[in-house]
Amino acid sequence: MGKKESSQKRLQAAKDLNQLVFRYYQECLEAKTHGKPVGWMPPMNGAIELCYALDLQPVFPENWSPLCAAFGYTPENFRVSEGLGYSRDLCGYLRNIVGYVYGPMAKGGLPLALPEPDFLLSFGGGCVPAMKIFHILERRFPKAIVFSADLPQVAAEHVEGHHLTYAVSELNRLIDFLTQTTKRKLDMNRLKETVSLSDQASALWDEIMTYRRLIPVPFSAAEIGIMFVMVTRQGTQEAVDFLAQVRDEVRERAEKKTGVIEDEQIRLFWDNIPPWYNLGLLRAFEKMGGVVVAETYSSAWSIRLTGDDPIEALARKSLLSYSQVSCVSIKKRREDVLRACREYAIDGAILHRNKSCAPITLGQMDIQKALQEELAIPSVIIDGDHMDERNFSEAQFQIRAEAFMEMLKHKKGLR
Amino acid sequence: MNEALRPFKDWLDYYPEKHLALSGHSPLIGYFCTYTPIEIIYAAGFIPIRILGESGPMEKVHTLAPSFICHYMRRGLEKALEGKYTYLSGLVQAYTCDVACGLTNIWAENIPLAFYHTLPLPYNRNPEARTYFRSILQELIEKMNTHGGRFSLEALDHSLKLYQQIRERLLDLYERRVSGQLDFSAKNMLMVVLAGFVTPPEIYLEHLRALVRQVQGRDDLTKTVSFPVLVSGSLIEDPLILETVEAMGFRVVADDLCTGLRSFYPVTGQGGDPLDRLINRTIDRFPCPARHRAKDRFPMLMDLVRRSGAKGVIFLPQKFCTPHLADYPLLAEAFNQEGLPHLLLEMEDSGLTEAHRTRLEAFLEIHGV
Numbered sequence: 001m002g003k004k005e006s007s008q009k010r011l012q013a014a015k016d017l018n019q020l021v022f023r024y025y026q027e028c029l030e031a032k033t034h035g036k037p038v039g040w041m042p043p044m045n046g047a048i049e050l051c052y053a054l055d056l057q058p059v060f061p062e063n064w065s066p067l068c069a070a071f072g073y074t075p076e077n078f079r080v081s082e083g084l085g086y087s088r089d090l091c092g093y094l095r096n097i098v099g100y101v102y103g104p105m106a107k108g109g110l111p112l113a114l115p116e117p118d119f120l121l122s123f124g125g126g127c128v129p130a131m132k133i134f135h136i137l138e139r140r141f142p143k144a145i146v147f148s149a150d151l152p153q154v155a156a157e158h159v160e161g162h163h164l165t166y167a168v169s170e171l172n173r174l175i176d177f178l179t180q181t182t183k184r185k186l187d188m189n190r191l192k193e194t195v196s197l198s199d200q201a202s203a204l205w206d207e208i209m210t211y212r213r214l215i216p217v218p219f220s221a222a223e224i225g226i227m228f229v230m231v232t233r234q235g236t237q238e239a240v241d242f243l244a245q246v247r248d249e250v251r252e253r254a255e256k257k258t259g260v261i262e263d264e265q266i267r268l269f270w271d272n273i274p275p276w277y278n279l280g281l282l283r284a285f286e287k288m289g290g291v292v293v294a295e296t297y298s299s300a301w302s303i304r305l306t307g308d309d310p311i312e313a314l315a316r317k318s319l320l321s322y323s324q325v326s327c328v329s330i331k332k333r334r335e336d337v338l339r340a341c342r343e344y345a346i347d348g349a350i351l352h353r354n355k356s357c358a359p360i361t362l363g364q365m366d367i368q369k370a371l372q373e374e375l376a377i378p379s380v381i382i383d384g385d386h387m388d389e390r391n392f393s394e395a396q397f398q399i400r401a402e403a404f405m406e407m408l409k410h411k412k413g414l415r
Numbered sequence: 416m417n418e419a420l421r422p423f424k425d426w427l428d429y430y431p432e433k434h435l436a437l438s439g440h441s442p443l444i445g446y447f448c449t450y451t452p453i454e455i456i457y458a459a460g461f462i463p464i465r466i467l468g469e470s471g472p473m474e475k476v477h478t479l480a481p482s483f484i485c486h487y488m489r490r491g492l493e494k495a496l497e498g499k500y501t502y503l504s505g506l507v508q509a510y511t512c513d514v515a516c517g518l519t520n521i522w523a524e525n526i527p528l529a530f531y532h533t534l535p536l537p538y539n540r541n542p543e544a545r546t547y548f549r550s551i552l553q554e555l556i557e558k559m560n561t562h563g564g565r566f567s568l569e570a571l572d573h574s575l576k577l578y579q580q581i582r583e584r585l586l587d588l589y590e591r592r593v594s595g596q597l598d599f600s601a602k603n604m605l606m607v608v609l610a611g612f613v614t615p616p617e618i619y620l621e622h623l624r625a626l627v628r629q630v631q632g633r634d635d636l637t638k639t640v641s642f643p644v645l646v647s648g649s650l651i652e653d654p655l656i657l658e659t660v661e662a663m664g665f666r667v668v669a670d671d672l673c674t675g676l677r678s679f680y681p682v683t684g685q686g687g688d689p690l691d692r693l694i695n696r697t698i699d700r701f702p703c704p705a706r707h708r709a710k711d712r713f714p715m716l717m718d719l720v721r722r723s724g725a726k727g728v729i730f731l732p733q734k735f736c737t738p739h740l741a742d743y744p745l746l747a748e749a750f751n752q753e754g755l756p757h758l759l760l761e762m763e764d765s766g767l768t769e770a771h772r773t774r775l776e777a778f779l780e781i782h783g784v
Contacts, residue, residue, distance in 0.1 A: 084744050085743060085744035085747055086740070086741070086744055087740040087743070089483065089734065089737075089740060090737060090740055091737065094741065124537075124538025124539070124706070125538060127513050128513050128705060128737045128741070129737055129741065131538075132737065132738070132742070135708045135709060135742075135745075136741070138708070139745060148538070148539060150537055150538045150544060153516070153535040154533075155533075158533075160554065162547060162550035162551065162554070163535070165547070165550075166537070166546075166547035166550075169543040169547075170543070173543070326513065327510065327516050329520055330520045330521065330523070330524045331524070353481055355481075355483050358481070358483065358513055358514050358517060358735075359516070359517055361481050361517075362480065362481070362484070362513075362514065362517025362520065363517060363520055363521060364481075365478060365480070366521065366524045366525070
């Protein structure tokens with residue numbers, strides 16, 4: 001693996017993100033000293049807002065994995081999990097967190113770390129690796145109290161009243177569990193306030209994304225790390241403040257027509273989870289006049305929490321979030337991707353064939369066909385893995401990226 | 416071959432032609448996972464047919480699916496793209512693993528059938544989960560009725576009883592094998608179970624009745640048994656795999672396969688109402704790793720080991736099968752604590768390779784009697 005691409009022309013807010021990340025993990029580590037029980041849970045569901053409303057500390061092992069990849073912790077974590085017998089064919093998120101909890105977490109010594117959980121929201125209803133992560137964590141942390149959560153795995157366009165009813169009943173069950181095990185009372189006004197903050201964050205997120213329609217685009221997919229607040233901080237003022245800061249900066253850049261690169265020739269779309277170990281790869285196209293202006297992942301944070309009933313709003317969010325990126329029908333994905341490509345004036349799409357995520361990868365070739373047939377947008381498939389660098393060839397990536405960019409420029413009459 | 420086995424082999428060998436002929440008067444519905452409520456499909460007037468992958472070339476599938484998913488799902492799509500499932504009226508799939516969900520979506524885009532339906536099954540077993548389960552079954556029933564189905568609770572009652580009789584006979588064969596009362600090879604047992612996935616249930620029950628009558632006390636198995644084992648995995652589609660394993664000196668005395676015990680145990684569910692019986696059976700099924708924890712599976716696997724006299728475990732999952740591969744280390748650790756030797760062989764296609772055989776030989780040499 002060669003030297004990682006260094007990022008340039010970063011948003012100031014994105015640089016501030018580092019402090020926010022550090023602050024969040026410090027808060028996690030210090031939670032118990034402040035009498036806050038720590039719960040480990042999957043992301044992209046309404047449990048996050050519930051925890052903040054109950055003054056509990058949510059921790060997201062899935063989100064910890066991209067951080068490990070960015071900080072270079074993954075090789076050791078993979079070594080540990082593979083030593084335990086976890087196959088390299090398993091999702092990198094799973095292998096990373098398992099390696100971490102059985103290896104470095106016990107040894108200590110890392111600048112950032114996770115606190116042991118007091119409770120686990122063990123999950124049926126996400127993808128299978130996400131579910132299995134928690135089964136393994138139950139074994140690793142036998143003192144943690146386990147809540148077995150459930151959520152219908154249903155495509156967004158097929159969500160019906162009975163799915164929502166069940167999701168609401170599961171959230172009510174979760175509230176009972178959290179209030180009983182942590183001896184806290186749920187203040188409905190506080191929950192409404194938390195849900196309102198979460199909705200404000202989603203509204204800001206949507207507003208920020210609209211600026212990416214502009215030419216030149218004020219920020220690229222390499223800044224996707226800002227979604228950290230959508231994963232870990234939804235329902236907090238901190239998320240709203242941070243996103244407002246991002247929005248202001250992006251708006252200012254847009255007004256000044258400040259682009260990511262001087263001469264934006266080609267606008268690109270990225271499908272699937274990015275390679276967390278080298279987000280700079282998303283900038284590899286910039287030297288060739290291309291910018292990755294949009295990606296599949298960002299739509300997952302657009303779900304609004306409206307209505308008078310905060311629990312129903314959270315249940316709806318839980319149902320719709322996961323199915324934005326997985327268990328989604330190809331019809332819906334095609335509509336979403338084609339719409340994004342129209343709105344963002346995309347010239348070409350990069351389809352990351354991601355060995356660590358079968359759910360998002362399946363259907364990509366149908367999307368590729370639709371892009372070509374319906375919008376005449378060419379695409380390239382990049383074989384890789386969002387967590388495991390060993391499943392990615394930088395040389396192959398460079399060759400394909402260069403050839404793809406040459407073809408796109410030729411198509412646009414730029415050469 | 417035992418004559419009573421011939422109808423099962425015939426169905427396995429010639430099911431495409433038989434299905435094509437059947438589809439002229441009886442609509443057929445495909446499914447992948449045995450958690451699919453086939454009793455409802457049958458009660459609505461359709462014949463449920465499990466999609467089989469089997470061995471064969473992979474050419475067209477490369478244009479639609481990546482290589483890092485299991486052979487079973489890839490081959491199923493390959494066959495569909497070759498036009499081998501044109502006789503299906505629809506495809507119903509219970510969401511059990513991500514790949515089956517994703518491939519169902521790809522089928523829906525590329526294989527024109529009258530309808531597709533995915534059931535988001537609950538993972539819990541509390542009253543709310545059961546109520547929800549009932550609602551998604553109602554949704555399926557409505558969907559089937561809009562596509563020519565004629566569901567009634569009476570028909571479901573008949574369907575449940577029919578499948579119960581089938582499962583009772585399969586379990587009888589299985590139990591007698593486990594207890595050593597019946598010499599019936601694992602290869603033959605697998606062939607019988609596989610045939611059930613592609614044979615209309617009323618015909619299949621007749622064949623099973625004849626088989627159960629004929630194999631009473633029969634001895635069609637080699638006596639050179641050195642190492643009784645439990646085989647655990649997802650699908651084994653080629654009976655020759657188990658024949659090879661047994662020819663090497665193992666005896667497959669118990670299984671944890673969805674082409675084995677998991678597909679027919681328990682035989683029915685409790686409850687007066689037919690839908691309750693179906694729901695309870697599904698919730699109480701012998702646990703599949705796609706839906707259950709290793710810690711819940713292990714006691715049941717150990718019970719199988721003790722009752723069958725297995726002295727070792729062979730894990731035979733399909734390569735890339737996340738549910739099985741994710742549970743493997745936890746189960747391996749638990750078996751280690753019981754002093755039970757085990758071996759993991761991932762199947763890259765539907766058969767055993769030379770490398771697999773070598774590892775099996777070594778396993779036998781180290782741990783066999």
